[in-house]
Amino acid sequence: MSRIFVTGMGAISAIGNSVAGNRAALIEGRTGIGPLRQFNTRYADLLPFGEVEISTASLADKLSAHEPGLTRTSLLALHAFEEAVADAGWDEAIVQSSDTALIGANTVGGMCLTDELYRDANSREAGSPYLASYDAASVNLYLQKRFGLTGIINTINTACSSSANAIAYGARLIQHGFAKRAIVGGTDSLAKFTINGFNALHILSAKPCAPFDQDRNGLNLGEGAAFIILENETALKERKTYAILSGHANSNDAFHPSSISDEGEGPYRSMKGALELAALRPGDISFINAHGTGTENNDLTESRAMLRLFEKVPPFASTKSNTGHTLGAAGALEAVFSILNLYHQEIYPAQNWQQPIPETGLRPVHAYQQLPLQHVMSNSFGFGGNCTSLVFSAC
């Protein structure tokens, strides 16, 4: 199998509007968790969220994106897409080549427009401008039209692991010769739909989330988008490379629609599979960007799976304490953070952590550190038992 290189990145989240902005916040230990400002829900002041600071209208202005029916989810994607493509130094011809694939992911699509969707779904009167914008595919169909993309385009939805699977799918397309390069990632915006869904499941914390802390009591929803550029070895000519995508694996926990099995069977298998594909031993992993949502169930089961797989659990932390859980964007956003770990040889600290979970005793990294890192694992686990792990390696 040919090696897959990361040659560009773009990211927007509650802690920054660029990869550099996100990195600065991670180093400083700054979080983007707080009350909602951009849209109206009864939970705006009751629960904290990781909201992107820019309003939808300002995003549209900034990106000169005024096509009818454009949603916040698509605008966030467009923002990260443009940063990633510029970072890779691609011109229009490369973007439009039939050898360039676009693999995206999201879970809410245009359902951030809850009230418009309600009217369009239930009324026989004239529709809103968003009739074609509600599904997950609408984001990539917009990017396709805007940039005149002609290669393979796909959207993946495996809930919270969606964009980790988008990254793996793009890499496989390249390795099988269906593309020479791929723009891969994900996006999601805050929506009444997900806020009320997660709230009904009683897994939203009223406080800033505390991943892997014994008193953790839920997650904070966030929003954002991230894309990374993947290219095969032959496409590289003295170009900047950030990292190698060396492993990926997808496994289903097959236990429960919205929680992970006690022993973390799915997480264990996805981490193990990613190591095997990368031809690495557990001891080779320098750091884990954990899924670490801050829920009772996730952090305990992920910890147990790590204890099963690793003789000595490597340093780990969850950046969801900075960004909130960005759902369909999380796998890609945390892939960017994992690549930054490797590229800058540094680890970003977990926030709000005080005491280890008594059953496991595991302590996440809670201070910024610089240290040699060779292989970083990134975990993403979703509803429906969809578990995916990625491994990035230093070039």
Place this chain on the structure above:
Amino acid sequence: MLLYVHQSSCISPQQTFGAKDLDSLQPAVNNAFRIIEPSYEGIPTGILRRMGKAVRMGTGAALPLLRNRATPVDGIIIGTANGGMEDCIKFLNQIIEYQEGMLTPTNFVQSTTNAIASQIGLMTSNRNYNITHVQRGLAFENALLDAAMLAADHKAQSFLVGGVDEISAYNYNIDLLDGWFKQETITGNDLYSYDTPGSIAGEGCAMFLVNSHPDEAVACIKAVEIIHSSDPAWVAAALDRFLLHHLGTQQPAVFMSGEDGDSRLHAFYQACESKMNAQASVLRFKHMTGEYATVSAIAVWIACQIIDSAHIPTHMVKRSGGGRTNSVLIYNCHKEQQHSFILLEAVRP
């Protein structure tokens, strides 16, 4: 790519599940082709009651292929544009109507588009690869491509791949408002006789057991092409390249056109059909299925039946060709922007 189809299962508006009969045509009712629901043997009643229609038909079509296997399949790969849209909007309606009060999470959990693949995984205790492709009119095609890559990498493994979408009151309403369904009353074959925009709503599900081994396979999926374009000439040029690359100077025995009576898509279907010479039979199938994003899954299932039985239902024939049935090229266009070519061939000469 090479993907061999060994078993298949289809729940559709026609008699495709259990005792199959593709020669007699079931008409549309109230301008929609809705599935004939089977009894869903093997799904416990309590679980069945909680399932939305998309999850129900997806699981119902998949389980017969997964039961009685010595080893679990090595991947569950589903293409669906909307998954459980009915549950999705039911939950949305609760949000609005109860002003974000205390809601029950059942509809929310069922509404995620990955619920079909994950439910199949859950019910068969399958911890292997599990994924849901949602690229609207090319969701199933991406699922096929995914399966083909897995089959090429893992010669000893077998995979479940399928396409599922439902008509919910809500997505029907949204697509109707967006102009994708005709106002005229349609019952079946008359679908092609209108020169007006819009088609007729459909739903269905087809599941396939696939791997890289030709032994005893029903058919081979030889190529899948995924195209995004709004230009008929671009699509026709892509078909020229596709034919040259995969068939050389030959023509497929059968051209299955996704023609759906929508006047806005005539130019695409005409441009592709015009590439076929008199040796190719031209067939249509949307009068059996209606129009929806993952209808190409059922087109592949029908193509497998034609290849396996060497028989073409007469109501499908738009133009008779040389009478051969050993290869089928499916062209489908979804909402002007998404197109696919899927080429199937007989495994036995």
